[in-house]
Amino acid sequence: MSFEIIEQQFGELTELVIQESTTGNRCVIIPELGGIVRQLSLRKGITLFSLLKTPPTPDSLLADTKSASELLFPFASRIPDGKYKFLGKEYQLVKNETGNLNAIHGLVRKQSFNIEEQDIQADRASVKLSYSINNPEGYPFAVDFSVLYTLHADGRFVLTYEAINQGNEPAPAMFGWHPYFVLGNEQADAWKINIPSDEIVDFDNNQIPVGRKPFLVEKPTKIYQKAFDNCFVVNAASDSVTTELISENQDITLRIKQETGEGKFNYLVVYTPPARDCVAIEPLTANVDSFNSGEGLNILAHGKSISGSITLTLV
Template identity: 70%
Template sequence: MPFEIFKQLFGDLEEYVIQQSETGNRCVVVPQLGAIVRQLSLRKNLTLFSVLKTPPTPEKLKEDSKSASELLFPFASRIPQGKYKFLGKPYQLEKNETGNQNAIHGLVRKRQFHLEEQAVHIDHASLTFSYLLDSPDGYPFTVKFLVKYSLHADGRFVVDYEALNQGNDPCPVMFGWHPYFVLGNEDADAWKINIPSDTVVTFDDNQIPTGVANLQIGKPALLNNREFDNCFVVKSDEPSATTELISDNQHITLKITQETGEGKFNHLVIYTPPARDCVAIEPLTANVDSFNSGDGLNILAPGNKIEGKITLKLD
């Protein structure tokens, strides 16, 4: 068959693999660690590129504090002091950022996810995983979170998420994905980036939004000697927007496309780690600290759901 799904061990971690036999395209998912994508390989002409940077051993993957490839839900980025108000009531989340100053990156990281479905078709294969948030500390709501990973015959890799409010009260939700991307063995300084935005979010010293400013860089912009640790307001007249990570030397472009519009991925974080060996490109459904500001925040009524899509393609 063109596609297959199988299980394998990575140390003592069990992984699920979707693989396309003809191209070698594959994704590897670790349910035990928050259903992260540990490996994603996509072919361009004769070369199979591994486009995600994640820790190289099971031990380092378990210990990872940089959120490599993690799913960020029901909030992403920082909530100052872990404090927020929702419908007039105050709540306190665990301050789990290094330094214990803020809550960061949600409540499903490194949690054991449940395999909901696996499906193999002629033109694609998919894996769907779920995690039930059942009134954890600081978030007294019941939400079923699902993520579906699909690998397609045309080379697309698709991340679909869904959140369903299974409780009796409205609840706030925000979703983000936190992949670190690589293009071959080049350093980030060799690449260009095309950001679908004219507006950058301004931060205080605690990286909490204070407003916005005009984004004044080239499109595409050289990454050489340029540092990013910014959130952007996505601009698009279409139902999607695409960030491009470009290697002219290798004649490849990684396209990260996020759905836009009401309730979708209207924000984007870009981060260049000090090692300059990868770039984090993180689609977000809301602004940083949206649990307090409400900027882009989705509020789910009981029984309602929200969903969205991120698509990767190597051109």
């Protein structure tokens, strides 16, 4: 196996590419645009599959409002009206969702990340990026956030995040990743999905949780004629769960494994966009609006950290 990390231009953006020459497996990362993964390609047999749908040009990527592949921290999904109460104090975040109804998807999107580390080993290569949150509007806390992307020789792609509270006050923290997945040139209606949950979050008209109800479907279930825009409580009896996106026509399955357990990824959002050409599968460490409900919310004391990993494989 022969790994390399190269730097290349994508319009005015600078990308880092981790690639392995034998298989062609590669990921393309943009540090200055929220540290996102713009491309991820993994091989099965003779075919190299591109697995992420992101805007195709630098300008469209910069203008993207759909959060393609974005890192969502210190909160993911919506906070209604941008208001939350934490440890007895009330806070007002910037209402940045389209229509200005809610705060959505955190404070590190589109921010310029620092490159902390580039590491090449015989069996893997990795890039570590970081961004420091320092008392922005509505979130008066100091938290260092980092993400480590690793491509392994056996075809695994691993995203590992870490957050450390550098301030003196306890800080609320939630993390999620927002990739849109594709499998070849097929439409999503050709696929099946295996969601590791028996419980779905019940939303109001503003996509804010109001309770839970059983999730009773065949597993795996056909995506055909189903419209997902839901949050699930995953089955966290073990230390991880795996969502499967399955193309029987192409004989491939994309596995998205998320760590579970205390402080880990115990929630999952699945979304089928109207174009039906991809599926968003978003591991979350807390429920939607956890800054208000506290469901799954991590509270970081001074100097304390939280971390977790998401692993992708193609079989």
